[in-house]
Amino acid sequence: MMLQQIFDAINIGIVILDRDLKVLGWNRWMEIHSGIPADEIRNTSIFDTYPHLNNPKFTRSCKSVYSFGNFCFFSQKLHHYLFPFKTASYSEARFDYMQQSCAMGPLRDEDNQIKNLFIYVQDMTEVAAYEQKLVQINMKDGLTGIFNRRFLEIKLAEEFNRHKRYGGIFSIIMFDIDYFKKVNDTYGHPCGDFILKSVTSRASALIRNIDYLARYGGEEFCCLLPETGMPAAIMVAERFREAIEKHENNFDDNVIKVTISLGVAEFRSSMESAHELVKNADDALLRAKREGRNRVVIMDCKQIVRTD
Amino acid sequence: METHEEELLTGEEIEILQEIMNIAFGKSAADLADVIDTHVVLNIPFINVMQVTDLPAYIRDHVKDYRNISIVEQHFWGCFKGDALLVFSSGSGKELIRILQHGDHANMESDPVEILERETLMEVGNILIGACVGKVAELLRDVVTYTPPLIVLERHYQDAIADNHFTPDKTAIVLKTDFSFTEGNVTGLLFLITSNDSIKWLKEALRIFIAQYE
Numbered sequence: 001m002m003l004q005q006i007f008d009a010i011n012i013g014i015v016i017l018d019r020d021l022k023v024l025g026w027n028r029w030m031e032i033h034s035g036i037p038a039d040e041i042r043n044t045s046i047f048d049t050y051p052h053l054n055n056p057k058f059t060r061s062c063k064s065v066y067s068f069g070n071f072c073f074f075s076q077k078l079h080h081y082l083f084p085f086k087t088a089s090y091s092e093a094r095f096d097y098m099q100q101s102c103a104m105g106p107l108r109d110e111d112n113q114i115k116n117l118f119i120y121v122q123d124m125t126e127v128a129a130y131e132q133k134l135v136q137i138n139m140k141d142g143l144t145g146i147f148n149r150r151f152l153e154i155k156l157a158e159e160f161n162r163h164k165r166y167g168g169i170f171s172i173i174m175f176d177i178d179y180f181k182k183v184n185d186t187y188g189h190p191c192g193d194f195i196l197k198s199v200t201s202r203a204s205a206l207i208r209n210i211d212y213l214a215r216y217g218g219e220e221f222c223c224l225l226p227e228t229g230m231p232a233a234i235m236v237a238e239r240f241r242e243a244i245e246k247h248e249n250n251f252d253d254n255v256i257k258v259t260i261s262l263g264v265a266e267f268r269s270s271m272e273s274a275h276e277l278v279k280n281a282d283d284a285l286l287r288a289k290r291e292g293r294n295r296v297v298i299m300d301c302k303q304i305v306r307t308d
Numbered sequence: 309m310e311t312h313e314e315e316l317l318t319g320e321e322i323e324i325l326q327e328i329m330n331i332a333f334g335k336s337a338a339d340l341a342d343v344i345d346t347h348v349v350l351n352i353p354f355i356n357v358m359q360v361t362d363l364p365a366y367i368r369d370h371v372k373d374y375r376n377i378s379i380v381e382q383h384f385w386g387c388f389k390g391d392a393l394l395v396f397s398s399g400s401g402k403e404l405i406r407i408l409q410h411g412d413h414a415n416m417e418s419d420p421v422e423i424l425e426r427e428t429l430m431e432v433g434n435i436l437i438g439a440c441v442g443k444v445a446e447l448l449r450d451v452v453t454y455t456p457p458l459i460v461l462e463r464h465y466q467d468a469i470a471d472n473h474f475t476p477d478k479t480a481i482v483l484k485t486d487f488s489f490t491e492g493n494v495t496g497l498l499f500l501i502t503s504n505d506s507i508k509w510l511k512e513a514l515r516i517f518i519a520q521y522e
Binding site: 056061064067075077078103 | 343426427431434435442446449451453456
């Protein structure tokens with residue numbers, strides 16, 4: 001009697017299955033989240049209600065519980081859920097279903113013989129959401145929503161090492177907003193933030209989904225273009241420049257136009273590190289600044305590729 | 309060593325334990341075939357009593373031919389209590405994915421191979437460890453429970469086993485067996501490290517076990 005009360009009061013789901021995988025126990029938690037009363041599901045096969053459980057991993061686990069008295073684990077990270085339940089909170093729209101950590105194990109009689117198996121279900125949605133959020137924070141720039149420098153540097157190192165070993169091409173574009181300090185001083189920092197978001201959203205629209213656009217510093221950005229040689233990288237850079245030059249930013253009844261300066265560098269097998277590649281692009285960017293801004297300059301070359 | 313003399317197993321006790329393991333592994337191999345649809349060959353187990361601090365070197369010495377290894381680790385609790393380490397040879401995870409056709413698993417479609425590999429090794433590891441430990445416990449009339457498996461994936465054998473993990477000044481009974489799957493190139497070693505706490509119980513359980521044949 002007391003145990004029955006705990007069975008129904010506890011904040012985890014408990015299911016008891018017999019050898020034919022028919023439901024013998026279905027606690028209150030399972031009733032609430034599945035919407036199925038215990039009386040309705042009792043004595044029916046678990047596969048009648050949840051046919052997706054009829055998969056090799058689940059049946060193998062049941063067999064190993066009955067054969068060896070094993071405990072089997074279904075972690076949230078790998079399985080996401082066993083029972084497709086709606087998330088408990090209305091505010092949690094991140095997942096289609098409640099994220100669950102589940103385990104199954106044997107239930108024995110007085111003679112230690114395995115009679116049934118139990119499954120317990122824990123709601124991990126909140127933890128999983130926090131984890132996702134942390135991963136996001138770790139990768140993305142809070143203001144602009146593009147990647148942060150930390151993430152870019154990891155990707156750059158990966159790309160660099162891969163190309164060092166297997167050959168191939170990739171390029172990067174470094175760019176920064178011309179006279180950005182003036183925007184901040186004239187219209188205020190909220191406007192500066194608005195411009196940063198506007199510039200990144202223009203540039204994001206022009207890249208492929210395999211490219212990485214990241215905020216490198218205050219108003220400096222870096223775009224990593226895998227499998228892209230110098231000519232194509234110059235084209236992308238020129239598109240960035242044009243799109244941003246043309247765009248009119250409306251902020252508090254002010255129309256503000258900004259331009260960017262860009263430096264392009266391509267991976268060379270003679271380079272020692274990803275850092276060297278960044279330095280090449282940065283040097284080109286500095287030259288673009290010195291030579292009048294609003295232009296694309298490529299590494300190892302004085303030539304200005306501006307098309308107008 | 310001398311100070312632990314009264315707690316260690318005698319030659320006769322080791323022989324009985326060896327026999328129990330033979331029976332247990334024979335039984336679990338048959339049941340394993342039913343559970344994972346492929347035959348696992350569990351070779352004759354070898355029993356060693358040693359200082360816990362000597363364990364890392366002992367394990368490393370036995371797995372060095374594999375170079376890269378994956379380890380599934382689980383603790384088991386009953387009167388029979390300790391740690392189980394299942395060491396898989398490099399590439400076993402990918403082979404097992406193929407054998408168990410995990411690639412077809414609907415929930416797994418979007419997951420990268422590494423996650424699939426972890427999942428597969430943990431599942432198979434959990435089943436293998438449970439089968440072996442469970443059968444030994446059953447013969448000794450004990451019931452054990454397990455912690456969720458932990459995994460170290462594809463690491464060089466020198467880095468995979470930490471020295472500081474093992475409590476010094478303790479003795480352990482180490483049961484070692486090598487196994488292989490008849491299908492695919494999957495091999496490895498299973499180490500059952502019986503905790504010091506259960507040695508007293510084990511001696512008694514072995515006595516009861518042999519008494520039924522005397």
